[in-house]
Amino acid sequence: MSKNNRHYHHKSKNNPDNFPAQHLLINKRLVLDLLDLARIQRHETVLDLGAGKGAITFPLAERAANVIAVETDPEYVSKLKSRAEAGHMQNVRVVPSDILQIQLPRREFVVVANIPYSITTPILGKLLDHPAVPLQRAVLLVELGAAKRFTGRLVRNPRMLGWRMSYEFQLVRSVAPSNFSPPPKVDSAILVIRRRKDPLVPPKHHARFMALAAHAFRYPELPLPEALSGVFTPPQTTRLLRQLGVDRGFPVSRLDEAGWGQLFSAMLKHVPPERWPRTPQPGSGKPKKRR
Numbered sequence: 001m002s003k004n005n006r007h008y009h010h011k012s013k014n015n016p017d018n019f020p021a022q023h024l025l026i027n028k029r030l031v032l033d034l035l036d037l038a039r040i041q042r043h044e045t046v047l048d049l050g051a052g053k054g055a056i057t058f059p060l061a062e063r064a065a066n067v068i069a070v071e072t073d074p075e076y077v078s079k080l081k082s083r084a085e086a087g088h089m090q091n092v093r094v095v096p097s098d099i100l101q102i103q104l105p106r107r108e109f110v111v112v113a114n115i116p117y118s119i120t121t122p123i124l125g126k127l128l129d130h131p132a133v134p135l136q137r138a139v140l141l142v143e144l145g146a147a148k149r150f151t152g153r154l155v156r157n158p159r160m161l162g163w164r165m166s167y168e169f170q171l172v173r174s175v176a177p178s179n180f181s182p183p184p185k186v187d188s189a190i191l192v193i194r195r196r197k198d199p200l201v202p203p204k205h206h207a208r209f210m211a212l213a214a215h216a217f218r219y220p221e222l223p224l225p226e227a228l229s230g231v232f233t234p235p236q237t238t239r240l241l242r243q244l245g246v247d248r249g250f251p252v253s254r255l256d257e258a259g260w261g262q263l264f265s266a267m268l269k270h271v272p273p274e275r276w277p278r279t280p281q282p283g284s285g286k287p288k289k290r291r
């Protein structure tokens with residue numbers, strides 16, 4: 001082992017905080033369940049984000065055309081590489097990078113991963129913020145609390161709403177800490193994310209929809225008419241509420257994705273563009289210094 005490797009060995013094993021969230025999967029049945037849920041097809045490219053020693057990577061390689069295993073811990077990276085070489089698995093590519101820095105495939109891909117829980121939202125953001133990213137499905141192990149938030153009936157933030165307009169989220173089941181080594185302190189869950197065949201917002205209008213959602217969620221507790229004030233006129237709001245089948249006190253956070261789809265189409269159709277909420281331009285929030 002080189003000096004460098006020894007250093008990392010020491011870092012990752014004796015001081016796990018340097019590589020957080022190294023809770024490796026030890027239940028092979030659970031790995032197979034994840035692969036079954038992902039319905040991998042022979043021609044597909046699959047990403048394993050936070051590949052560890054390859055508990056998911058190598059079973060994936062038996063089913064998919066290409067597997068991209070992303071891992072930052074150099075000790076695990078070299079383990080992954082030697083295992084792929086020893087098994088003559090030419091369809092496994094090990095990418096020694098931070099998940100948040102990688103370039104995602106330009107062609108359709110799937111993700112199956114036991115991700116580092118500490119960066120769950122940034123990972124989902126990378127995968128789901130831009131509908132042009134060709135993610136088809138993701139089967140993820142995440143913290144149970146996070147899975148509940150992503151699948152809950154109430155949506156209180158525009159980013160999550162944006163994701164849910166293009167993807168369906170399903171909490172399949174909870175997973176006990178005993179399935180990992182070392183066991184995490186929290187319960188986990190299998191979260192499945194599937195791209196909608198018909199997105200509720202056409203990708204070309206995504207930025208416009210996000211501006212409307214940001215406007216409406218300024219105060220997530222507000223009833224719908226107040227949340228939409230400044231966009232729809234009072235008579236338009238009355239018609240919209242009737243169309244959605246809700247009353248004037250209905251909180252904006254309770255509107256479901258289909259309701260948001262209707263609301264957004266109504267805006268495009270009936271509201272003149274000068275009243276559509278604008279996405280703030282970078283830097284536009286700060287007043288310019290006077291010379």
Ligand SMILES: C[S@@+](CC[C@H](N)C(=O)[O-])C[C@H]1O[C@@H](n2cnc3c(N)ncnc32)[C@H](O)[C@@H]1O
Nearest residue numbers: 023024025050051052055071072098099114116
């Ligand atoms: C929960 S473990 C899962 C390991 C393996 N997939 C398994 O199930 O046994 C998460 C892995 O992600 C790696 N990791 C943590 N942060 C990362 C990051 N920002 N980019 C890439 N890998 C990361 C850790 O080193 C760890 O191996």
